[in-house]
Amino acid sequence: MHSQTVARISQGLKDREFSSVELTRYFLDRIATLDRHFNAFITVDEESALAAAAAADERLSSGNAAPLTGIPIAHKDIFCTLGMRTSCGSRMLDNFVPPYNATLIDNFQQEGAVLLGKTNMDEFAMGSSNENSFYGPTRNPWDLERVPGGSSGGSAAAVAAMLAPAATGTDTGGSIRQPAAFCGITGIKPTYGRVSRLGMVAYASSLDQAGPMAHTAEDCAILLNTMAGHDPRDSTSSEEPTDDYTAQLNQPLQGLKIGLPKEYFGEGLDASTGQHIEQALKVLEQQGATLVEVSLPHSNLTIPTYYIVAPAEASTNLSRFDGVRYGHRCEDPQDLHDLYTRTREEGFGDEVKRRILVGTYALSAGYYDAYYKKAQQIRRLIKQDFMTCFEQVDLIAGPTTPGPAFALGAKTSDPVSMYLEDVYTLAVNLAGLPGLSMPAGLVGGAPIGLQLIGKHFDESRLLNVAHQYQQQSDWHLQQPQSPAGGNA
Amino acid sequence: MSIEQDEIQKIAELARIRIADDQIGPLTDRIGEILAMADTLQSVDTSGVVPLSNPMDAIQRLREDVVTEKNRREDYQAIAPAVENGLYLVPKVID
Numbered sequence: 001m002h003s004q005t006v007a008r009i010s011q012g013l014k015d016r017e018f019s020s021v022e023l024t025r026y027f028l029d030r031i032a033t034l035d036r037h038f039n040a041f042i043t044v045d046e047e048s049a050l051a052a053a054a055a056a057d058e059r060l061s062s063g064n065a066a067p068l069t070g071i072p073i074a075h076k077d078i079f080c081t082l083g084m085r086t087s088c089g090s091r092m093l094d095n096f097v098p099p100y101n102a103t104l105i106d107n108f109q110q111e112g113a114v115l116l117g118k119t120n121m122d123e124f125a126m127g128s129s130n131e132n133s134f135y136g137p138t139r140n141p142w143d144l145e146r147v148p149g150g151s152s153g154g155s156a157a158a159v160a161a162m163l164a165p166a167a168t169g170t171d172t173g174g175s176i177r178q179p180a181a182f183c184g185i186t187g188i189k190p191t192y193g194r195v196s197r198l199g200m201v202a203y204a205s206s207l208d209q210a211g212p213m214a215h216t217a218e219d220c221a222i223l224l225n226t227m228a229g230h231d232p233r234d235s236t237s238s239e240e241p242t243d244d245y246t247a248q249l250n251q252p253l254q255g256l257k258i259g260l261p262k263e264y265f266g267e268g269l270d271a272s273t274g275q276h277i278e279q280a281l282k283v284l285e286q287q288g289a290t291l292v293e294v295s296l297p298h299s300n301l302t303i304p305t306y307y308i309v310a311p312a313e314a315s316t317n318l319s320r321f322d323g324v325r326y327g328h329r330c331e332d333p334q335d336l337h338d339l340y341t342r343t344r345e346e347g348f349g350d351e352v353k354r355r356i357l358v359g360t361y362a363l364s365a366g367y368y369d370a371y372y373k374k375a376q377q378i379r380r381l382i383k384q385d386f387m388t389c390f391e392q393v394d395l396i397a398g399p400t401t402p403g404p405a406f407a408l409g410a411k412t413s414d415p416v417s418m419y420l421e422d423v424y425t426l427a428v429n430l431a432g433l434p435g436l437s438m439p440a441g442l443v444g445g446a447p448i449g450l451q452l453i454g455k456h457f458d459e460s461r462l463l464n465v466a467h468q469y470q471q472q473s474d475w476h477l478q479q480p481q482s483p484a485g486g487n488a
Numbered sequence: 489m490s491i492e493q494d495e496i497q498k499i500a501e502l503a504r505i506r507i508a509d510d511q512i513g514p515l516t517d518r519i520g521e522i523l524a525m526a527d528t529l530q531s532v533d534t535s536g537v538v539p540l541s542n543p544m545d546a547i548q549r550l551r552e553d554v555v556t557e558k559n560r561r562e563d564y565q566a567i568a569p570a571v572e573n574g575l576y577l578v579p580k581v582i583d
Contacts (some may be wrong), residue, residue, distance in 0.1 A: 099564055236542070358519060
């Protein structure tokens, strides 16, 4: 049961092969017995999950079920859940029980999906390895000595280890796509504004976007149908009409033009990873797509641009954690200044502090023009590179990461080397574009991902291309060995 | 652009984060490395380029000035570290 897709499970529920309570119990038991190896979950509430499953079973019997009715879904612990602790991977919010749901959580609940649990993540979504969590690192189900990627590493590991059929994540600079690549699953970051940010703890508001993580592109399409749409309570939510993201999955790829940015295939790309990407592209070519070399000339500036823009926005967003209204508060504050400074010293981890300080510096008098304004100007140049390419091609393809998952602890003492891991994913967020990662090979036993980048609001096309690829390849069907021995 | 320890102390004060004395040195080194990486931005001529703050170049949407949310003060104060008589408590600010 655990290795089946959402599409298959959804059919099984409708055909009464099993109930949602049986299904939910099954995944809860897997979490209880196996998650000690991975640390993918921060919070699991069995009672409320089973109650939601029982309600879903009633809805299934009454015949008005939606596609996700009764399906257990794991949510990144960045989405506010009414009455259930939402920690964002931080000591600052270790005691935070939100008084409201994120719009995304409401959307899943209206469909009758079951909230299976809240997944581990880098603190405040800042990180590329899940090692910045207050709750300890998540481990990669393919190799427990490697990172799962980040910041949605708990969600990626939960799906890869088949502790959940699907999960949600958020992506500010690659945080859905990179862990999806490292854990051998499929994930899509939609266009900026496609999915509501209300109730999603903010990191960098002009970059943050939520998306689905699952075994297949088809499953991502099913989840995105529930997630996407205008939210009047999020002022940056798009009013662009949504698609039925499953409708175009079976379109043939004849006539499709795919751009390959030469900057994504040069120095820094691991050779074996590059070979797998070339092979995946050949499959798309055999399916009728044309491959065209393109150029994104400002690619070498995406890391410095992102690591000014995102910390600047973070320093503003995270000023709300002041020990007054919710979250952590230091003991016995001597005065208001002591309350603020000690609460924030104790509540935030090292990487969060670094980004707040870099952002504060970049926004401070005398440095604003040299750093923040400059980065925003280059951000426009980076976006223009993509717009120029899209006059020539329908989508862009390349590697999601420079190589497979790295070892736990390998980059924790050197933040800049960690930042370099995001080289192929950051530009997508800076330009607000949709980006997808799907499994395209194993290097030394660890998965790597092929990234597809689309025009604004062209999620259907990315899911179509990924689905077509998954009809002709089986990388997405590969499973890690269970830590207990044998198949997971 | 290199950064000195006293500048780190200044921005930590602006950001209201206490930094232990023995952490100032290593933190200055790490942030110096990050800013050194960001220095490549200075090599690009951006004269005349309009800064991009929203990836869709969207502007702030306006709505009717009407009440849309219920007053849930008690729910919101229930999760606060310290409240009294409907007010958030902080250490004394004015003598």
